[in-house]
Amino acid sequence: MAAQRKASRYVVPVAVAGVAAATIGLVPALAASGDPDLPEITAQQLIEKIAASDTQTLSGTFRISTDLGLPSVAGLFPSAVPSGPGGSSTADPSAKLAELVSGSHTLRVAADGPDRQKLTVLDGSDEYSLIHNGDDVWAYDSTSNEVFHEKTEKAEKAEKGARGGAPKHEKLPATPKQLADEVLKAAGDTTSITVGGTAKVAGRDAYQLVIKPKQSGSTVESVKIAVDASTGTPLKFTLDSVSGGKPVVDAGFTKVDFAKPAADTFDFKAPKGAKVTEGAADRAGKDAEDEFGKEFGGGLGGLIPGLEQGGKGGADGSGPEIIGEGWTTVAKLNTGAPAPKTDEAPKEVQGFLDALGDKVSGKFGSGTVFKTKIVNVLMTDSGTVYVGAVTPDKLVSVADSAK
Template sequence: MAETRKASRFIVPVAVAGVAAATIGLVPALAASGDPDLPEITAQQLIEKIAASDTQTLSGTFRISTDLGLPLGGLTSALGGIGGGAGGDSSADPSAKLTELVSGSHTLRIAADGPERQRLTLLDGSDEYSLIHNADDVWAYDSKSGEVFHEKAPADAGAPDAGKDAPKDKELPGTPKQLADEVLKAAGDTTSITVDGTAKVAGRDAYQLLIKPKQAGSTVASVKIAVDAANGTPLKFTLNSVEGGKPVVDAGFTKIDFSKPAASDFTFKVPEGAKVTEGAAEKAAEEAEGATGGPFGGELPGGLGEAFGLGAGTGEDGVNVIGEGWTTIAKLDTGAPAPRTDEAPKEVQGLLDSLGDKVDGPFGSGTVFKTKIVNALLTDDGRVYVGAVTKDALVNAANADK
């Protein structure tokens, strides 16, 4: 435990400012060879179609692949699985389990019946992990360990793709709608938005919305959102880095059905002999009314929003915002010298050295820790500059902030 606590000091803080606002392009969709031949539509009209979408029911198979350019599995192992929630003693705890979606490729089954009932099943070979929200209860079951996690759901818990009135921060993580909503939540002059043809996604005709930063210095090359031509539901979300290669996030349905799922999809019975762990929200609710929290509360499990460059911490005390739009940088002054990597445990030291680039300038000296989308400059005097921007942009911001 002592080694784990020591290792935790060397985690680089990642709190990225919100994704930039967008300018609405007026380029109509043109069908390419082999793609659906759909009526022309402008980006403005397509965004209005997304906003008007009121999909309440769906079921389907969902595939998400994430490549941050960071060996998150090795980092998690080195840090002893730091980051679990209040139910961290259970392998079924969603706050720990769903961090797996931040790296690698995963197949999920999703079902939703309005804001009261949702089910997500993460498939891993013959093993399954299920997260079920049914009215007042949230259940999670890990078939590999046979453990169960139970928590009372907040009163306003929403569903993935459950409609425009569902609170975005209460949706299950990683669905195309949740990701699309984050990107399209504001408007401004820092972004180009156009319609980039059509496509077939999960057997559905779809328009493709293409979003690109206009500003130099962002690590985001583009965001592409495939939108169901019939009902405006986002079906696929792709985030590309200026580094090229595999997408940072490629999340989309491979099968989808918008009919009402069976009620049995949202029922759960504790298997005989299973260990049941009660979550913090339920324990608090037993002591006082109005307790909130749990896997649908506050923010996406496992910091997914931050890892994807979505959902900022810029409103928190101690965080200052530099710049605007896609090149926004969050600055945090820790007030303490940065830890020396040569003092870190061996399993952490090599990882930090491989991830970090030593830099210096008028600001002093420090280390830039890199992923394909989020970079962070940790100065030797304890300042942190972080954003979905290039290394040079971070150094320039630190120099200007001297």
């Protein structure tokens, strides 16, 4: 147990990078060959088309592949036993859906408006299903025969509203044109947004919206979104890194149908003998709805710097300090404790860390950059952490300037 606790200290940089990468919205994507001949359209018109889309129903199959450029963790913790947070349930969505940020997975999806969605992850003969039906979220893991149940955040808010605590609603753009204007305004001088031709996606004609950083130092080469020419529904998402190679994210529809799914698609009854765990309403229900929002929302928030960027935090414990803007934004966090020395890590962890981290030095002192293809983390020997979707050289430059 002591060895496991010691080893866990060295997983923090990997976890930070993985969680940060996972915040990028995953829009289903896979382009087939062939370029359809479609009427010309501007980037603003295409954004308006996405915003005006009234797609409420769909079903289909798609694959998600992610390549963060991380070394294999197989065998790193051989004694580990899969379980949900705190050993609660292997079906807990907050743990299970995190697996989608690595490797390749086949998924089956269905949606019928904002209150009914179903996502099933198919890995060989095993199956994991996440179902949102009205006020309930159900998750089922066939491998362990475990069920996770949670009331949705919407249901919790309704109960609070009945007690006089109804939530306030933020003002949103009222028309597609207003939303498009907001997107283009937020992009500003840091981002290029263009229409990059057409594509065939799951047999449907689509336009390609191409988003690229204008700033140097970002790890993002481009974000490409294929938009259904008829419905305005996003069908394709590809995130490429400046490091080249396979896309960081390439997830895509192989089949898609916009007809209304059968009502019993969203019914769920716990299988006989299954262990049922009731989740904490303030955590897992929100996680599950957030994941459904990413899959079915189709929004551009989070893809363009500034659309969902919070205010600056301080270094006084209230949050990270935000340095820079746009695609080269870096978060600085003072941990108050010296960084762990990798040469003191257990021998089974050292090889992994050597593949993941590079020793660096500068005006800031010395430290280690833990690398992925999209998010990099600089941990200084004095305990300051810098995180951003920027190159290692950019992190060192920011750290030098911050001293």
